[in-house]
Amino acid sequence: MPGLYSAAMTSTQVLESPLVVGRDATLGLVKRHIDDARSGRGSLLLFAGEAGIGKTRLIRAALRQAATLGFRRSKGDLAPQDLLVPLGSIADLARSMDRAEFGDLAADLLAMKGGKGGDSLASRRILVHEISDRIVAAIDKPTAFAFEDLQWADELSLEVVGELARAATDLPLLLLASYRLRRHGARHDPDSRDRPAGSARCRRRRP
Numbered sequence: 001m002p003g004l005y006s007a008a009m010t011s012t013q014v015l016e017s018p019l020v021v022g023r024d025a026t027l028g029l030v031k032r033h034i035d036d037a038r039s040g041r042g043s044l045l046l047f048a049g050e051a052g053i054g055k056t057r058l059i060r061a062a063l064r065q066a067a068t069l070g071f072r073r074s075k076g077d078l079a080p081q082d083l084l085v086p087l088g089s090i091a092d093l094a095r096s097m098d099r100a101e102f103g104d105l106a107a108d109l110l111a112m113k114g115g116k117g118g119d120s121l122a123s124r125r126i127l128v129h130e131i132s133d134r135i136v137a138a139i140d141k142p143t144a145f146a147f148e149d150l151q152w153a154d155e156l157s158l159e160v161v162g163e164l165a166r167a168a169t170d171l172p173l174l175l176l177a178s179y180r181l182r183r184h185g186a187r188h189d190p191d192s193r194d195r196p197a198g199s200a201r202c203r204r205r206r207p
């Protein structure tokens with residue numbers, strides 16, 4: 001039956017198991033942070049480690065877990081070229097916001113990003129505060145934001161994430177972030193951001 005056969009072959013789907021292997025302690029930590037955020041004491045969880053060690057996997061698991069407990073969520077992704085894009089991480093976070101859940105927040109953030117104010121040091125700080133204040137004002141229910149691959153974030157995005165982390169302690173706001181560290185033994189590059197403050201490193205799983 002050629003008709004049936006070709007119909008079956010044209011439909012492809014990638015299925016990924018949500019199982020996170022060997023990370024029970026970290027998942028337990030994530031659960032505690034989700035519970036704390038739900039009761040209004042949010043935080044920033046930063047997963048730092050080498051490429052492929054499972055940072056994205058953990059962030060996805062954390063977002064899924066938060067969603068089952070009623071959190072709305074959004075995620076900002078970055079690529080290497082975004083280092084040169086002012087507020088790239090925040091723009092991507094805004095773009096992935098569901099309007100039904102976040103209302104005008106995404107549109108407001110994208111409009112602020114496109115506005116003036118990023119040139120002098122003082123105006124940069126004003127812009128960072130305007131953006132973080134707008135986000136904070138919208139956190140009236142449990143919310144999880146993920147910032148992936150912050151090693152490629154521009155300075156303004158990092159400043160906004162820093163302000164949100166400060167504010168999160170009094171809000172139902174869980175911030176998740178990933179940061180790729182260089183391979184052990186790689187040549188030191190003085191320009192690379194390889195030591196983020198306050199990072200919780202992912203340790204390699206035992207075989």
Ligand SMILES: Nc1ncnc2c1ncn2[C@@H]1O[C@H](COP(=O)(O)OP(=O)(O)OP(=O)(O)O)[C@@H](O)[C@H]1O
Nearest residue numbers: 019020021022023050051052053054055056057180
């Ligand atoms: N604990 C784990 N359990 C199951 N699969 C895992 C685990 N950790 C990593 N993986 C799998 O290994 C691959 C790489 O993981 P992942 O993409 O999360 O790494 P990463 O640390 O985000 O890497 P990068 O720095 O390149 O973004 C993926 O296919 C992921 O599903």
Ligand SMILES: [Mg+2]
Nearest residue numbers: 055056057178
């Ligand atoms: Mg990743």
